[in-house]
Amino acid sequence: MAVIDRLFARAFRRGLLTVVHPDGSRRTFGEPDPELPSATIRLSRGAAAAILRDPGLGLAEAFMDGRLTIEQGDIMGVLTLAMANSPWEANDTLLLPGPLRRSVDAIGHRLGRINMRRQAKRNVAHHYDLSDRLYDLFLDADRQYSCAYFSDPANSLEQAQADKKAHIAAKLAIEPGMRVLDIGCGWGGMALYLHAKTGADVTGITLSEEQLKVARRRAAEAGVSDHVRFELIDYRDVAGRFDRIVSVGMFEHVGPPNYRTFFARCRELMTPQGVMLIHTIGRLGKPGVTDRFTSKYIFPGGYIPALSEIARGYEGMRYFLTDVEVLRLHYGLTLQHWYDRTVAAREAIVDLYDERFYRMWTFYLAGACLSFRYGGMANYQLQFSRARDTLPITRDYMIEAERALRQDG
Incomplete structure (x- = not known):
């Protein structure tokens, strides 16, 4: 044999x-x-x-x-x-991989996850500056490139992504006139949603030039550029104070050596009554190493944190961790939709790139989907506040606000 x-x-x-x-x-x-x-x-x-x-x-x-x-x-x-x-x-x-390969990978991983500012921008461009047409082919119309929220597994991708935005907005407890910072704003969907639903002024930041162009165009087309602004800037360089901070799908690119910098900077950016919501993929177990396929082809410099690593990032900074939610299967359901749409768009993707890229992309989406279905990945939503009395003392307000947002469409 x-x-x-x-x-x-x-x-x-x-x-x-x-x-x-x-x-x-x-x-x-x-x-x-x-x-x-x-x-x-x-x-x-x-x-x-x-x-x-x-x-x-x-x-x-x-x-x-x-x-x-x-x-x-x-x-x-x-x-x-x-x-x-x-x-x-x-x-x-x-x-x-075998023990020797894993040891070599661990050394390379520790060196690669430092994520210096210039390298961070290159890493983001590697993935997010791909053709706009590619993302249009497999994402929902709002281009939500992060875990959706399936109140019913049978829901459409569009419904689940709309419900994700409502789920997050409800946890932020935004009031009209507040200033909101969206760290890693993608193509602007969350920032535009928060302004439309709450009346807040929102600043979205990204390191992707292609995402910036689309986000600014969308704000202009909606006639809200005075209230929803987008900037090409690193979170470490943002100035001002914000009542709310939201970050969806960006923390995976920060890197463990920068976690304390990230949390310290966010605390400085928050008003004394500020609230922050982080939505991130996370490991269900202990800290690990990014697999070689992902780091080589998909997310160079990316790393999925264990919950213990996130905790070490903010402990001692006088944050109040006010809510934690674990979304176990939601990203698996999301990725199945993305995979199915990618397969349906095979000819268009091959025309954009080539057959090898198409096979790489389907391998990425299939492997990611199954890492939530069978592997050690989940999504964490962590809510923080600077003051102990900013938010209600029960979670009822989240449920009520989310229901109202969904009914509002």
């Missing part, structure tokens, strides 16, 4: 994976499972060695380069088989 077959035999126990080797021989691994798909993959020469060296990156690059082709099913099905057989709670590290 080939070495790669021994790996597959240990890794695929539930569900059926058939592997066609370069010499034409076929092996099937696992047992039928009504809850899991079946898949058939064909390996060309060199693919097995790459997977053995580093299962995650090797599998990704073999798929991207066409050295691993899928004859039955799709990449979502293949990765579902792999991750469903090794869920986070089982503590099974079979498909992780």
Whole structure:
């Protein structure tokens, strides 16, 4: 039995994976499972060695380069088989790189996550300055590129993203005339929503020049540029004081060495009665290392924090942590929508870039989706205040405000 077959035999126990080797021989691994798909993959020469060296990156690059082709099913099905057989709670590290590779990766990760200011801008541009057309093809109309909120798993992506904005706005307890800072504002959807629903003046900041152009255009088209402003600036360089701060999907790019800088700067930017809401992907377990595929191809410099790392970032700064919510499966549902829309737009994406980019993007979305379904990822929403009496002492106000925002459309 080939070495790669021994790996597959240990890794695929539930569900059926058939592997066609370069010499034409076929092996099937696992047992039928009504809850899991079946898949058939064909390996060309060199693919097995790459997977053995580093299962995650090797599998990704073999798929991207066409050295691993899928004859039955799709990449979502293949990765579902792999991750469903090794869920986070089982503590099974079979498909992780070996100890030496993990040690080397850990050193590189510590060096790479320093996230200096110039590097931070380059890292953001790597991902967010891609073609506008790409994001239009798989995101909702408001371009919410972060975890949606599914009050019902059957809801559409558009409904879930609208509900996410209402969910966050309700926690911010914004009153008319307040000044709000949106750190990592994306294409401006949240900032525009907060102004429209609350009457607040909102400043959105980003390090993406492409996002800035779109956000400013949207504010101008809505006729609210005097109340919703967007700037190309690092959070460390923002001036002024704000009644509320919101940050959605940006904290993953801060880097642990900068967490205390981030929280200290935000505290300086908040008024004495200020409130802040951070929405971030988080690890369910202890601190870890960004996988090589993600750091190489998707989010260079990005890192998903453990809750303990976030806590070390703000402890001792006299913040009141006033609310914590864990969204376990919401991002998995969101990413499934993004994946399905990407697959439906295959021809358009290949025309924009090429087949290799399309395969990379589907691998990214499928792997991310399954990391919330079977892996060790969740979303955290953390609410902070500077004063102990700023917010009501029960969560009822959030529920009431969210209901009103949804009814308002």
